[in-house]
Amino acid sequence: MRISKINDFLIGIFVSCIGSLPLGYLNLIALQLLSLYGFEGVFFFISGIIIVEIVVIIFTFSFAKQLLSYQKLLFWIDIFTIIFLFLLGISFLNHHFSDNSPHFLPVYLEKIHPFFIGFILNLFNFIQIPYWSSWHIFLIQSKKLNKKISIFYVLGTILGTFLGMITFVFLVNYWFLSYQKINFSYLSYVFCFILIGLSLNILIQFLKKHTNFFLFLEKK
Numbered sequence: 001m002r003i004s005k006i007n008d009f010l011i012g013i014f015v016s017c018i019g020s021l022p023l024g025y026l027n028l029i030a031l032q033l034l035s036l037y038g039f040e041g042v043f044f045f046i047s048g049i050i051i052v053e054i055v056v057i058i059f060t061f062s063f064a065k066q067l068l069s070y071q072k073l074l075f076w077i078d079i080f081t082i083i084f085l086f087l088l089g090i091s092f093l094n095h096h097f098s099d100n101s102p103h104f105l106p107v108y109l110e111k112i113h114p115f116f117i118g119f120i121l122n123l124f125n126f127i128q129i130p131y132w133s134s135w136h137i138f139l140i141q142s143k144k145l146n147k148k149i150s151i152f153y154v155l156g157t158i159l160g161t162f163l164g165m166i167t168f169v170f171l172v173n174y175w176f177l178s179y180q181k182i183n184f185s186y187l188s189y190v191f192c193f194i195l196i197g198l199s200l201n202i203l204i205q206f207l208k209k210h211t212n213f214f215l216f217l218e219k220k
Contacts (some may be wrong), residue, residue, distance in 0.1 A: 143157020
């Protein structure tokens with residue numbers, strides 16, 4: 001029984017960590033919050049993310065097959081994510097800062113506590129639904145997890161998200177500090193292009209999945 005609990009915990013860490021390590025808009029915001037508020041700001045930001053993530057994990061674990069079989073839901077999740085990332089990227093261009101300042105967070109986010117920034121942004125992170133659903137189906141069918149969700153698995157995912165995001169933020173921040181000659185006035189454009197690039201990548205994947213997506217819309 002103890003081995004099973006440890007297994008659930010480690011699987012939770014692994015799945016969550018690899019999902020939070022890659023470059024994404026939540027990591028970009030966390031990086032900026034580190035420069036504005038230090039580790040405390042990042043901690044509250046990730047805490048807000050985790051609150052939403054716990055609900056998503058429990059929900060997708062219980063209804064993974066139903067969610068992935070509902071193609072129209074996945075269709076609109078992709079559409080929303082493409083638009084959301086594109087608009088978030090554009091919003092970075094509306095913030096002005098000096099050449100020696102690393103502060104490039106959109107003004108409307110600076111007025112919100114980091115905890116609520118994480119909570120709100122992760123509420124709109126619908127792309128995590130197919131991510132968690134796919135993993136849960138694989139883990140259950142391969143008998144790496146039981147059909148009933150374990151609290152140790154959930155705790156592992158919480159720790160994995162925290163470790164993954166902290167690792168990304170501090171490594172990238174260290175890289176920025178190592179290159180003091182960086183002209184920070186260009187960072188808003190860099191992050192704008194990154195977010196728009198993520199949006200275009202999802203768009204390309206979307207078009208590959210839905211070659212006849214206009215016909216798909218007509219069936220709705």
